[in-house]
Amino acid sequence: xxxxxxxxxxxxxxxxxxxxxxxxxxxxxxxxxxxxxxxxxxxxxxxxxxxxxxxxxxxxxxxxxxxxxxxxxxxxxxxxxxxxxxxxxxxxxxxxxxxxxxxxxxxxxxxxxxxxxxxxxxxxxxxxxxxxxxxxxxxxxxxxxxxxxxxxxxxxxxxxxxxxxxxxxxxxxxxxxxxxxxxxxxxxxx
Numbered sequence: 001x002x003x004x005x006x007x008x009x010x011x012x013x014x015x016x017x018x019x020x021x022x023x024x025x026x027x028x029x030x031x032x033x034x035x036x037x038x039x040x041x042x043x044x045x046x047x048x049x050x051x052x053x054x055x056x057x058x059x060x061x062x063x064x065x066x067x068x069x070x071x072x073x074x075x076x077x078x079x080x081x082x083x084x085x086x087x088x089x090x091x092x093x094x095x096x097x098x099x100x101x102x103x104x105x106x107x108x109x110x111x112x113x114x115x116x117x118x119x120x121x122x123x124x125x126x127x128x129x130x131x132x133x134x135x136x137x138x139x140x141x142x143x144x145x146x147x148x149x150x151x152x153x154x155x156x157x158x159x160x161x162x163x164x165x166x167x168x169x170x171x172x173x174x175x176x177x178x179x180x181x182x183x184x185x186x187x188x189x190x
Contacts, residue, residue, distance in 0.1 A: 008164035009083070011140040015130035016159040023150030023158055024127040030084045031142040033118035034074055037111065038081075044111030049074040051100060051108050055090035070095075073112070083141035119144065130160070140164065 013025060038045040054070040075083045096105070118124075127148065130136060138145060150158060 008166050009139060009141045010137055010165045010167055010170060011143075011145055012135060012137050012161075012163045012165065013130065013145065014135045014161040014163070015132050016161060017132050018130065018158045018160070020150040020152060020156045020158045022148050024129045024148040025136060026146045026148060027126045027128070027136075027138055028119050028144045028146075029124040029142065030086060030119055030144050031081065032124055033115055033121070034081055034084055036118045037115045041111065041114060044107065044114060045074065047104065047107045048072060048111045048115060049076055051104055053100070053108075054092040054095040055085075055087045073115075085141075086144060 034045070034048075037048070049072050052070050052072055069085065069087075071085060073084060073086050074081055075085060100108070128136065152158065
């Protein structure tokens with residue numbers, strides 16, 4: 001995916017090898033945090049659902065893809081929460097400051113901080129230690145992903161693959177009855 005919009009809706013993480021202590025993958029339910037914000041502070045939810053902000057993502061080393069998107073964090077479809085695009089580290093700050101008035105920005109930050117506080121609720125976080133051969137697939141429009149710290153030394157190794165795809169790619173692959181199940185992962189070109 002060299003240029004894409006919106007972000008891929010499936011995030012995958014595959015553990016190739018790991019003998020480290022720690023390094024648990026974390027998955028946070030952003031959707032429930034957004035609904036909590038809507039219930040407790042509908043005014044702030046509205047700001048995050050109506051204020052577009054631009055973000056940019058580039059792969060730095062290989063320049064394989066570039067992503068630019070401009071939309072609110074909470075994307076609504078027919079009045080209902082459809083997807084969450086929380087890419088704050090990639091916020092185009094110049095565009096945000098140049099195109100959004102000061103009062104709206106202040107309310108936006110207030111809403112964003114409260115929403116992020118809700119995402120830190122331990123009841124909404126799953127921590128999973130992936131072992132070699134394990135693959136985790138998550139809804140990238142609902143769940144954020146990260147990892148805990150791990151101890152690394154000369155005797156330890158941690159090798160993970162992260163990938164993105166869209167549900168329709170997975171559905172097409174699963175529904176294709178002519179797939180040779182013996183294909184290795186690196187043989188699949190699509």
